[in-house]
Amino acid sequence: MPAVKVLSVAVSSRARIQQDKDAAIELANAFDHKRDVPRDCRLGVLLRIALPRLQGSDLTLQDTEDALDLSIAYLRRVHLFSFYNGCVAASNISDVFRGNNATSTIHLRLANADIILEQTQNPGSTAKQEQSPKVDLLVQHLNDAIENALEESKSWDSSGPAYLVSTEIDSQAKDIEKDEARTEDVWIKNHAVIDSDGRARCSFHFCRKLFKDITFLKKHLLKKHPEFLKAERAKSHDTYMMESWDKQEQRPVPPILVDCGRVFSTVPSRVLGAVEPMAADPEPELWKRQEERRKQDEGGKARYERNYDNHNQLSNHGGPPAALNQPLLEPRGPRQNGFLDVDDMHEEKVEMAFEDVEVQVKPPKKKKKKLL
Ligand SMILES: [Zn+2]
Known part of the structure; x- marks a missing residue:
């Protein structure tokens, strides 16, 4: 799921729409050219179909805004490029889906941005002076990013063959x-x-x-x-x-669960590594931490022993974990973490003893012959 973020007041301002639209279209065109996107699928063609008035004289501000939004969506979906998030592109689609890339965010324009801008700039010149440097900085970052991206895209035209991914x-x-x-x-x-x-x-x-x-x-x-x-x-x-x-160094797979014995139960561990995938065994580290905790506790051993019975009683109600009271070198065995799986079948041995049981054996009834 992509993250949805509302743009800041200054970036949402209508004053930016025209220049942002031109920059976004220019970037999309450069990407289309670089990656040799089929002619009839390029942004220019899509814009002509979706917004026929764009080239005409009866162009409205809404048309320009729609063209900007379409271009930004196109850049994000086709070229994995985020316009408002610093003008950066993801190298592969899985990063976008995993949500850990700038391109994973969809931006929304603040509806009443211009009204807020007016309100914040009108009351007095002192307030204006305080406000403007902060806003300028954010806008400046975006402007710089757009300018850099446009500059970089210009070099694609002249150099190198067109390629799709790499x-x-x-x-x-x-x-x-x-x-x-x-x-x-x-x-x-x-x-x-x-x-x-x-x-x-x-x-x-x-x-x-x-x-x-x-x-x-x-x-x-x-x-x-x-x-x-x-x-x-x-x-x-x-x-x-x-x-x-x-x-791949970072594999997009969920962490595996490592069985760390009955004390720690199963602990998640990330799968890493290139040629040989591996996951670290978290158990030694857990024991180390357990040992450190125990050493800290030894300082207050007397208090600990005095409260030993209370601890035992409290262990399930916010007291120290029951694991602290267990010997350190527990052999790995079946886990006992208090979870009772009702579907889990347990085999129980039941010994049958018949020696002292008196079994009354009734003499078999004599079958009566039916009289026909
Ligand atoms: Zn056939």
């Missing part, structure tokens, strides 16, 4: 595409049974349809059994995904 990823994507095309050819050949007269039969055992030739069968296979091809094509991505996963 040259490395782009070349890998091309390799995958080639491999997928190869896979498709092989898959079609493997699923065609060609007769001596050139007719082709679908080799799926539940289908077995016959076609005039391989061209018709190819169409049939792609249209009627695409899910099998999809599974086959997906295999082309496996190696690349695995390599990329291995290279």
Whole structure:
């Protein structure tokens, strides 16, 4: 979920809209060009469709604001670029989704910004002097960021080839595409049974349809059994995904739970590492801290012993944790953290003793023969 943030009064001001719109469109155009976005999907085309009045003479301030908002949304969604958050871009989409990137934030403009600005600037010249440096600083930061981003984008035009993500990823994507095309050819050949007269039969055992030739069968296979091809094509991505996963330092996986014995129960630990993923065992550190706490307690041992019984009684009601009263070198065993799982089946041994039990054995009743 993206975070939603309301822009400051000065940034929300209508006075900024025109200049911000021009800057956002210029940035989007530069990104579109750099990443070779298909012509009919570029921001310029989208703006012409969404806001036809933009080029005309009957342009309203609302149109300009809409164009700015559309450009900012486009920059964020297409180029992972945050306009209001310091003009920075995320390098990958997962950072945006995880919410730890500037691009994860959606900005809203303050509706009554101009009214607030007027109110704060009107009452007396002294108040104005106090207010303006702070506001100027925030706006100045944004202006600088926009200017820097525009400056940087200008260098893209003249230098370097266009690429979508990065040259490395782009070349890998091309390799995958080639491999997928190869896979498709092989898959079609493997699923065609060609007769001596050139007719082709679908080799799926539940289908077995016959076609005039391989061209018709190819169409049939792609249209009627695409899910099998999809599974086959997906295999082309496996190696690349695995390599990329291995290279990552910070893996976007939840922390694993490490069993730290009955005293500490399960403790979450982050999964780290590049080629060899690893998670630190938190138990030694926990014991160390436990030991330090115990040493601190030894100072007040007499008091501790005096209150020992009380501690035991209070341990479940805000007193020291029960773990403090247990011996340090507990063997790891089944956890006892007070949680009772009602669905957990326990095997209990029940010994049956029959020696002293008097069992009265009734003599079997004699069956009466039914009289017919
Ligand atoms: Zn078929």
